[in-house]
Amino acid sequence: xxxxxxxxxxxxxxxxxxxxxxxxxxxxxxxxxxxxxxxxxxxxxxxxxxxxxxxxxxxxxxxxxxxxxxxxxxxxxxxxxxxxxxxxxxxxxxxxxxxxxxxxxxxxxxxxxxxxxxxxxxxxxxxxxxxxx
Numbered sequence: 001x002x003x004x005x006x007x008x009x010x011x012x013x014x015x016x017x018x019x020x021x022x023x024x025x026x027x028x029x030x031x032x033x034x035x036x037x038x039x040x041x042x043x044x045x046x047x048x049x050x051x052x053x054x055x056x057x058x059x060x061x062x063x064x065x066x067x068x069x070x071x072x073x074x075x076x077x078x079x080x081x082x083x084x085x086x087x088x089x090x091x092x093x094x095x096x097x098x099x100x101x102x103x104x105x106x107x108x109x110x111x112x113x114x115x116x117x118x119x120x121x122x123x124x125x126x127x128x129x130x131x132x133x
Contacts, residue, residue: 024050031071040068081106083113 026035027049038046048064079098080087083105090098097104105113 027066027068029068029071030065031067036068040070041066042069042072045072076101079104079106081109083109 024038024046026037027041027046028035029040041049045066045068049066051060076090078087078089079093079101081093082103086106088106092106092108093104094107094110097106097110
């Protein structure tokens with residue numbers, strides 16, 4: 001007699017069934033397209049791949065995009081300032097500048113820009129005559 005027949009409250013998602021050995025042994029990475037052991041994936045990626053009994057049925061049916069640790073992109077630790085073109089660590093940039101890496105300006109360049117007096121420069125005119133109509 002198996003567990004399902006003896007226990008009228010049997011559920012495949014119960015605590016009794018949680019420790020069974022029918023777990024995933026390998027997963028396939030979408031980028032390198034190879035089967036790898038579970039320790040090559042983060043816990044987040046593994047939880048994406050496993051069946052979730054609390055999710056709607058459509059969630060469990062669709063294929064998941066799972067990437068291994070080697071194919072997952074790393075966090076940026078440095079940015080390049082668009083004004084001085086120097087590659088610097090993140091703490092040299094304001095948090096608002098870190099959001100758009102292509103247009104990031106370092107704190108030194110921002111301070112330099114703020115210190116410049118925009119109105120102190122010579123007026124931009126096309127002609128030598130004043131208001132020549």
